[in-house]
Amino acid sequence: MPKKAKPAENGKEEGPAPCKRVKVEAAGGPSALNFDSPSGLFESLISPIKTETFFKEFWEQKPLLIQRDDPALATYYQSLFRLSDLKSLCSRGMYYGRDINVCRCVNGKKKVLNKDGKVHFLQLRKDFDQKRATIQFHQPQRFKDELWRIQEKLECYFGSLVGSNVYITPAGSQGLPPHYDDVEVLILQLEGEKRWRLYRPTVPLAREYGVEAEDSIGSPAREFTLKPGDFLYFPRGTIHQADTPPGLAHSTHLTISTYQNNSWGDFLLDTISGLVFDTAKEDLELRAGLPRQLLLVETTAVARRRVSGFLRMLADKLEGTKELLSADMKKDFIMNRLPPYCVGDGAELSTPGGQLPRLDSTVRLQFKDHIVLTLGPDQDRSDETREKMIYIYHSLKNRRETHMMGNEETESHGLRFPLSHMDALKQIWNSTAISVKDLKLTTDEEKESLALSLWTECLIQVV
Secondary structure (H helix, E strand, C coil): CCCCCCCCCCCCCCCCCCCEEEEECCCCCCCCCCCCCCCHHHHHHHHCCHHHHHHHCCCCCCCCEEEEEHHHHHHHHHHHHHCCHHHHHHHCCCCCCEEEEEEEEEECEEEEECCCCCHHHHHHHHHHHHHCCCCECCHHHHHHHHHHHHHHHHHHHCCCCCCEEEECCCEEEECCCCCEEECCEEEEEEEEEEEEEEEEECCCCCCCEEEEHHHCCCCCCCEEEEEECCCEECCCCCEEEEECCCCCCCEEEEEECCCCCCCHHHHHHHHHHHHHHHHHHCHHHHCCEEEEEEHCCCCHHHHHHHHHHHHHHHHHHHCCCCCCCCCCCCHHHHCCEEECCCCCCHHHHHHCCCCCCCCCCCCECCCCCEEEEEEEEECCCCCCCCCEEEEEEECCCCCCCCCCCCCCCCCCCCEEEEHHHHHHHHHHHHCCCCCCCHCCCCCHHHHHHHHEEEEEEEEEEEE
16 A cells, blocks of 8 residues: 655755756736646646646656746745744644654754654744754644645645645754655745755655765755745655755745655556456466465476466456556545645535435536545455445545644545446546436436435535
8 A cells, every 4th residue: 555645854856867947037917826726736836837848858857946036926935834833833732753843964964853742832943043953844734724725736636645844944054964755846935045956866766765975976966046936846766955055044945745656566566466356266277276385495487487477367358457446546545635625614525515416406526536436346245256346435524634644544435336336427427417317227216326325425416
């Protein structure tokens, strides 16, 4: 199962090519982010670079630096998180380690300055001012509504968990040594200035976090200073370090991270087990026992050829398979992602509203970006003949307060239906609106029951 995407320890770079710099002058009209759609938000984050260019030339390949002369956007970025926000946040009960880390880079190593237990703002500010320590705030989207709004849209856009950290570093100080991360990184500079040094990766598209000794990584491939409103992207594996220049005010930047354990390799691990399980039901050779003592000796050439043959057989079978079964990745994503952004008490996400659906009702799917439909074995049966079921998982009832916290308990929310409901569900998924009586099910009772089940989970509304 993929882990929750831990935010990067600071930022990061990759790619053999040097990072591209784009300077943008202030344009007329509004400069706030575009929240009309997930793609609109991402386009506004990387503006003026087009998304097609970004994914063709930069994504997983090399860094992108966008320096902007846009006072309105700089003001908006500054509103996302400020040093002054820490006082009110600490009053809500923040704890060292879980919510806040205090650290400083000393002689190329990370020195953690955390106290025990609850964070008291006066002590935190004292360490910041006197020890020149960096304050790392974990997953601020749990408390800051606008970050919830941004990251929820990005999770819809990427189809992957999106975490974040805020780093606040005093003048003339550095929080972390040179390192690389296992996530794609988007940096927004919020307050002050921060000097970045990016190095070519030793492990492109790294799957693990790693620290590098400065004397082993050579000269920076790129060096620059971010100011409020600026944007930086770099791929996982990029070695990087950042510090606040001396003589200036403190620096605050937001690290947004995604695509942890979201590779083709992870997808293969997730789907092949289901393919093997299903194939073994009908293939006698896969159910045959291993040769005696195979597990006690070095794997033989005969065994390797046998496994290769099975893999080729599975590949041939895969060509004729309409749908891959995802064992964990889809469910894990939906269970752990943010709920839809909403203003108020969020009643529309947990309590069905409007008219009860009837046979003559017209219904429409809602919150489509927060729902996945997948196939899996009937979990109420343990025998080998158990039928596949349709599982619908959604994130409407997820708890924002536990997003990306890793050790917090999460539960899945959703419904399951027999395979005979697949055509009717696809009708609802693929239609702008559809009449309940037109659903492709045998009886009117089944049609009403399906509509009522989806309505009860707030997944459809009557129009």
